[in-house]
Amino acid sequence: MLNLSQLQPGESAHIHAIHAEESLFHRLNAMGFRIGKKIELVRQASFGGPVHVRLGSTDIILRLTEANRIQIARA
Amino acid sequence: MKRIALLGMPNTGKSTLFNRLSGASARVGNWPGITVDLMSAKILIGGHIAELVDLPGLYDLHGFSDDEQVVRHFLANNSVDLVMIVLNSSQIDRQLSLALQIRALGLPALLLLNMQDEAKRSGISIDIDEMSRQLGLPVASISAKYGDGCPQALQLAARHLEHQRAPISASEISSKLEADTQLEQQMEHIVKQAVQMPLQLTDRLTERIDRVLLHPWLGLPLFFGAMYLLFQFIFTVGAPLQEGVAWLLDLIRSDVLEPLTASLPAWLHGLLLDGIYDGVGTVAAFVPIIVLFFLVMTMVEDSGYMSRAAFLMDALMARVGLDGRSFVMVLMGFGCNVPALMGTRVMRSRGMRLLTMMVIPLSLCSARLQVFVFMSAILFTTEQAPLVVFSMYLMSFVTIFLTALIFKGKMRSSEPFILEMPPYRFPTAKQIVLRGWLEVRHFLNRASKFIIFGVVMVWALTNFPSGVPAASEATYAGQIGQFFLPILEPIGIDAKLAIALIFGFVAKEIVVGALAVIYGLQGEALELLMAQQLDWVQGVSFMLFTLIYTPCLSTIATMRSESKSVGYTVLALGWSLLLAWVVSFIFYQSARALGF
Structure with missing residues (x-):
């Protein structure tokens, strides 16, 4: 099983599981992170910065710490 | 006087709409139950003066941020005759959850689909009547930036305000806010029925600009x-x-x-x-x-x-x-x-x-x-x-x-x-x-x-x-x-x-x-x-x-x-x-x- 942060720019996968405490889970949910949804990693900022992902029609940036909590299954 | 609350996620053009509707008459006011100041304005709607309140942008009615709490406390302590929900049309698949949450509270609501120009550019088309039928709420498409559809939306709001039964009391809302969920399936169902969306968004211009401005070495x-x-x-x-x-x-x-x-x-x-x-x-x-x-x-x-x-x-x-x-x-x-x-x-x-x-x-x-x-x-x-x-x-x-x-x-x-x-x-x-x-x-x-x-x-x-x-x-x-x-x-x-x-x-x-x-x-x-x-x-x-x-x-x-x-x-x-x-x-x- 892979983490979201292990995707290469341009690759996409499906969200398999979200490991987060309640408030973070809630927030990710409201922004569109849902199990089974397709997610694409668009790019990563330099110097170990955040990743830019695309969920449906929404673009979101998040840090690697948060990206590591999202498990994915390659399509 | 009737009270109308403006509610929506961040970046949906909610404040633009508020400024457009209120002109320059907005003032900052104090509200029971919350400590932050909210902008409000008196507007003329269907021949009556109504008070329009601009609530902070939020992703989720049940979220944990300060802004989300402000909105909950406002709804639990102030009676509202109509909630105008502003959604970004190009992100309708995700933002619809907010409309369903408001509807679940039993608050009288009107759904405004903003940024129709952007949605159209991205190839998203929304069947307004079908969406309205599925939701059981009046729906209007507007562009807060250019003002398209705003007068029609106001007329719709006025009609809705007039044919209204006794508004739900704040305490009822307060108790309903405690419990909910299972909105997701409903949401997907409605989107599937009423929205046609291209698989890949064709917003190529943003994509192209980002490729340069967010370039790993050139960006900074x-x-x-x-x-x-x-x-x-x-x-x-x-x-x-x-x-x-x-x-x-x-x-x-x-x-x-x-x-x-x-x-x-x-x-x-x-x-x-x-x-x-x-x-x-x-x-x-x-x-x-x-x-x-x-x-x-x-x-x-x-x-x-x-x-x-x-x-x-x-x-x-x-x-x-x-x-x-x-x-x-x-x-x-x-x-x-x-x-x-x-x-x-x-x-x-x-x-x-x-x-x-x-x-x-x-x-x-x-x-x-x-x-x-x-x-x-x-x-x-x-x-x-x-x-x-x-x-x-x-x-x-x-x-x-x-x-x-x-x-x-x-x-x-x-x-x-x-x-x-x-x-x-x-x-x-x-x-x-x-x-x-x-x-x-x-x-x-x-x-x-x-x-x-x-x-x-x-x-x-x-x-x-x-x-x-x-x-x-x-x-x-x-x-x-x-x-x-x-x-x-x-x-x-x-x-x-x-x-x-x-x-x-x-x-x-x-x-x-x-x-x-x-x-x-x-x-x-x-x-x-x-x-x-x-x-x-x-x-x-x-x-x-x-x-x-x-x-x-x-x-x-x-x-x-x-x-x-x-x-x-x-x-x-x-x-x-x-x-x-x-x-x-x-x-x-x-x-x-x-x-x-």
Whole structure:
């Protein structure tokens, strides 16, 4: 099983599981992170910065710490 | 009177719609159950006056952020006759959850699908009737930016308000807010039935721009390059305007006001012309630069570039205990520190919020910009001056990083950093003009509150006790200056500059006006005299001190109310004074030691 942060720019996968405490889970949910949804990693900022992902029609940036909590299954 | 609440996610154009519907009649009000101020306005709807309230943007009615709690408390404590839900049409698949949550509460609601132009460009088409049928709510498509569909939406709202049964009581809402869920399946079902969406979004333009602006290696240099160009633009266009206004004010004084007031007693003549007119006039000459500055700022803010800046800078900010949002707040602080401090409310972790609030007062706000433009024009050549001012911006960043680095151990946080990246948008001319006007109004408001008071005080202190030469050591101002001399002399600040600094504590806008009053001159004559009495080392030391020590009383008051801690506010204030002195001391003494 892979983490979201292990995707290469341009690759996409499906969200398999979200490991987060309640408030973070809630927030990710409201922004569109849902199990089974397709997610694409668009790019990563330099110097170990955040990743830019695309969920449906929404673009979101998040840090690697948060990206590591999202498990994915390659399509 | 009926009450209508405007509700929606961030970046949906909710505030644009509020401004469009309310015109200029909006005011800030207090509401039961919540501590923050919300904007509200009286609007005419279907022949009746109704009150329109702009609620903070939120992602989820059941979320945990301050803003989300504000909305919950508002709905639980205030009866609402109609909720207007504003959604971004191009993100309808995700945002519909908010509409379902409101519907589940049983609140009478109207759904407004905004940004239809953007959705159309992305190939999304929405069947309004089908959506309305599925939701059981009236739905209208609008463009808040261009005003399309807004009158129709208002008519719909008016019809809805009239045919309404007794509104749901606030306490009922309160109990319903406790429980819910299972909205998701419903949401997907409705989207599937009523929305046609292309698999890949065709927003190629945003994609293409991002490929350059967010490039792994080019992104940061482009960001700083763009900042420098915008700054150069403001400076090249604004400086001649400022000189023009100063020249005009000078002319009015010599040709109109001098003859008019010649017959008045000497003290009154002095107070009116040397005090109020020179002081306020010198400040007013900077209005064109400030307006220009905010016009540029509005374009950057509304374009969607801010969250890109957060993306680029987050890695760097993480090293000093901050995140990309802190960086955006610092950029907002370049306009005015007060709204930037209030903007930190989106941060959930107190440590992160306090650390961000600690560094915001160090960001070079537009009031300080006036002082730097003024001083650098006096002490440097036309080619050097913009570089000197730009180096103050760099210095502002340096002090921000230094401060965060020193305090990050005390204000820790493990706050997750998740941010939405909206597609690029081009603000309309109307949006920009409206914002420019609001800034001018804000400036005039401050001017009438602080600047007139400040310059009159400075005038009184430099002209009394009567009988002594104006601005001499024997005046009250001279005595105060002498008192602080032991601290300020080692950083090259003389008694006259000291008075300006003391009043600058109230608001930085007073500094330039105070200098005009202290030296008893304005316009070119003031600049010539100051150039004679000060050298560039003293001038830069004065600028550094002005940059770093506390921005203004409003900022301190905001810090106090946002942090709800006197101790923290005192710490932030003390730190800025200490840092200002140390930086000025190091600069002044080393420049002198090097023989300048």
